[in-house]
Amino acid sequence: MTDFLMPSLGADMEAGTLVEWLVKPGDAVKRGDVVAVVETAKGAIEIEIFHDGTIGELVAAPGSTVPVGGVLARLGDGSVTAVPAARPAAAPEPARASPAPEPRRPPPAGTRARATPAARQRAASLGVALDGLQRTGVDGAICLADLSQAAKPAPRRGGFDPKAMRAAIAAAMARSKREIPHYYLSLSVDVTATLGWLDRTNAGRAPPDRLLPAVLLLRATALALAGTPELNGFWEDGAFRPGDGVHVGWAVALRGGGLVAPAIRNADRLGLDELMAALRDVVGRARGGGLRGSELTDPTVTVTSLGDRGAESVLPIITPPQVATIGFGRVMERPWVVDGAVLPRRIVTVTLAGDHRATDGHRGGLLLARIEALLQTPEVP
Known part of the structure; x- marks a missing residue:
């Protein structure tokens, strides 16, 4: 069992806000894989994992503010005592590992494709239509990883706050x-x-x-x-x-x-x-x-x-x-x-x-x- 912790991305960073998970329980990961997007005072930062293993639990929910050193996820089974990660009130339990879902068909014409906020924002900046994209996010949502093959990378503001x-x-x-x-x-x-x-x-x-x-x-x-x-x-x-x-x-x-x-x-x-x-x-x-x-x-x-x-x-x-x-x-x-x-x-x-x-x-x-x-x-x- 290994804890994946919120990294310090600056000398005075105290916490970061989890924007999006790019993995789900059951996914195999290796050191250096980008697994999440975290919002800090420096903007949206893609976070890599530092251990090889399998995602066992996504502890922090999107939208939660997690202190530096707080647990974001756990690799493996069971539980350990660690610094608690802040969660939004009444946040749903993270999904447990399950068989890979069948490929999803595009939504019917006229309906809004399900996508994470960060993926929707990047798609808009790229000029990419969400309909027809693969959906590998939690509950079949389009996530940032699904956009990587749709077009070349383009600016993603990530909620940048100059102040x-x-x-x-x-x-x-x-x-x-x-x-x-x-x-x-x-x-x-x-x-x-x-x-x-x-x-x-x-x-x-x-x-x-x-x-x-x-x-x-x-x-x-x-x-x-x-x-x-x-x-x-x-x-x-x-x-x-x-x-x-x-x-x-x-x-x-x-x-x-x-x-x-x-x-x-x-x-x-x-x-x-x-x-x-x-x-x-x-x-x-x-x-x-x-x-x-x-x-x-x-x-x-x-x-x-x-x-x-x-x-x-x-x-x-x-x-x-x-x-x-x-x-x-x-x-x-x-x-x-x-x-x-x-x-x-x-x-x-x-x-x-x-x-x-x-x-x-x-x-x-x-x-x-x-x-x-x-x-x-x-x-x-």
Whole structure:
């Protein structure tokens, strides 16, 4: 018997609201399967399971608010003592395992297809008719999983609440500045040659296959962190714990306000084209409401880039329990000394916010120096 608990999807998350189950009792699941959609201050998040097994009981009912660590479901038979999950009043008992239902026919013309609220919302955003879709949800309802083959993924707002998002950010950042002794370092880097290389590389590519400047920043940061592991990890229980890989959380500004920083896992092992695809993917899903829970809990460091409309530099705040955040300002054309001559060059300012409990300025300086060197050699595999 194993309990499936509500995960913590942020430093100050206290509870989440179960929107929808994507499994039913009797279903076999394996680690990494998406089994539920949970609403948090960051929007609707797809939750993966962390154990192999068979769903024995769906403890929390859709619509219930469950505290972090509360029981969502149980794998296997029997019962155990665990943190109770909040349920709506008079919630019906979850369905027990039963033989798989026979395929359901579409409802008669003129009737409204049975679907979960989240599935109906996604179908509307996709422009997909519910009639005729397979129905694998509880009691024959159409659920999100049934829409996965109907069309390509599209934005799912998930009940995004800008005020709740802002409150969550405020709580996390207040905690960070209250508990973490920040130190800051910055370095201005000449990226004229790098951006010239990027223009030449993109010249023979179709627009969808072109690389963006952001991917060069991401690659340089990931490789530099692989060589400076003291800044890639977490401060927990009074000590530093290194990350199990370089999982870069890329800060994404949301159109409705606020931001999230989903992880690009093992970013140091990916080539530029792979990184570009991963970056486009997480940015699209972050703004469309299709992130997974692990993508919000896995980052070992956070990177924020202000892009071509931002300020010259940024002094970022560390996301606990991480120990570093790297910020990139807008690329600026400045007078720069090259071989004794003053020339116009394109310059970007890189800033490191480090946790002084884990590292000091010497290690931070080495990281920035590595980023500078890597930014100037984008053609190196």
